[in-house]
Amino acid sequence: MTPVELSRTVLHAVRRAVDEGELRAVVPERVVVAPPRPGGCGDYATNVALRLARPAGRPAWQVAEILRSRLMRDGRIADVVVTGPGFLNISLRSAAPGALVEEILRRGLRYGHGGSQAGRLVRLYAPHEVRAVVHLDVLARVLRSQGADVRADCAAAPESAWDTVLGVSGIGVAAPGSDGTPDGDPGRVAVRPVPAPADPLPLGRDAARWALLHPAPHDRPRIGPAHLVQREGNPLFRVRYAHARTRALLRNAADLGFAPEPGPVTGAGVQPLLQALGDHPRVLAAAAAHRAPDRLARHLVAVADAVTPLLPVVLPLGEEKPSAAHRARLALADAAGTVLAGGLSLLGIDAPDRL
Template identity: 70%
Template sequence: MTPVELSRTVLHAVRRAVDAGELSVAVPTRAVVAPPGPGGCGDYATGIALQLARPAGQPPFRVAEVLRPYLVGTDGITDVVLTGPGFLNISLDRAASDVGLVAEILRRGDRYGHADQPDGRVVQLHCPHDLRAVVVAEASARLLRSQGALVRVSAEGFEDAWTSVLGVTVDAVGHAPAELPVNVRPVPAHGSADPMSLGRDAGRWALLHPAAGDRPRIGDEHLVQREGNPLFRVRYAHARARAAARNAAGLGFTAAPGPVAERDLLAALADHPRVLAAAADHRAPDRLARHLVTVADAALPFLPTVLPRGGEKPSAAHRARLALAEAVGAVLAGGLALLGIDAPEHL
């Protein structure tokens, strides 16, 4: 069971409880599932009971008690434990969950973690006449659209060179009505720094990777082709994943999801939909940038193990590792695309 499927399962449990008359609430459109926090247990936790407590007119722990029987015994779920004020901590059948996760990523490709359809939200992003603000607003718009929102980006001012060098665009330029204040205002780059001198990919990364409240560092370190450069690690991991698929084809075997023991890497891939949703909700593309670094750092030690060595013949284990490598490539390519950064096949 993937995190997306688990979220749907939680919503289905709420719907069943409502249909049975045990809860009187409107079924929400989304249930957030994430790795358990301090004091939690299992593979994932959800605070859906805390979200529903007030409209249900019941304490959160009681709502969690109502929902627990509808989750226990569901295919792929091995246990549900209540902790804290009402968190549902869910343990999964890990082997089946891992195989399902990789299969889901391969099915969705670089759209893994995207919404299936529009969610009805209409969002207006408005930023000052500042390059970093415009880049952050545009990347935030990409993230919001990936989650089903309709988004329009406007800026107080805009320079044509920003499009020709960094590929950034907006929908409108000029002062907005009083009822639309500036709502995207990250700390600008230092006045003497020129992000455009880095080119499109490194320039965008330099502006997007730091949190909005941090002043970005604009320097040649973003261009260095070494592992000390986070952008290089992300793009290198993507290129290695693509190379594994090409080389496997040359050896005559293809990917097939199966059991693998890469816990940290699987956890990072499973967390991708949650990161996309949080980055969109908070207008924080830096969360996605840092998540891609996490995925790359977990993938780089694994990728050299994908292909057979020496006289080895391709086995089911190799096909499972290849499937995981292809999943890594899809997640990194999709994430970089949302940041407006190229994901090269060769590096």
């Protein structure tokens, strides 16, 4: 279940409770679901019960319990826990492997895009510093993937080399106010990661972006040739190599006369990969909610590491004929490659089919 589908499910539960007289309130136009904040649990949380409590004339926890009982009737929901004054914390059931792979291949590079930020205008502001501007660019991409309307401004026009080399574009200019907030407007979200200790441009677009985005915003990034090394010790190489391997498998399978077909997949290491792929929508929603592009970068490394053990067993060996198992494994590898390509695209990094 995607965040958009879950939002609709919660809204439907509210509407049914109102229609059947359990709640007396105006049904909201939409319900926002987002990754739970500290103290919460599950996959997503919503404050809809708190919003309905006053018009319903009931404590928020009572409204939450009414909605909880209705949500638990949905077979796609594993559990609903009420926390704090009335937050609904929702855990989803894992999709069947074939269904998950089908969804990923159907949605393509947009798998994981959702509506957790739908209807929100987010105004981002960054100082005139290369790492801050790259974070600004990526946060705008991630927030838009979750339905937000984003305005991204910088303290001064980004250097032309940042656009030419790093692909930073579409950023406005807004000088900071005298009180230190952007334009003196506390409604703007300041993007201020620890500055880069050296010029990242000599690394080129992909390596430079990764060097600036992979560490958490509060960590000092390392700028150096290690990001260009084509070895397993380089996380960016592992991500791009895993993607290229999945594309090579598709080409080789076509030469053998078979194509991917979602279905049951068994074997060591399959479950961690399915878990990583199923987590992708939640990771994107969390990266948007917490303004943390590093969450997406680290997730891509986890997906790459999880798919690597699968790759050697996708194609038939020797005189072996392609079977349903081979087609299902190929579809799973294809889905992993799709997630890697989509995630790299949001980071502004190329995902080549060949390395």
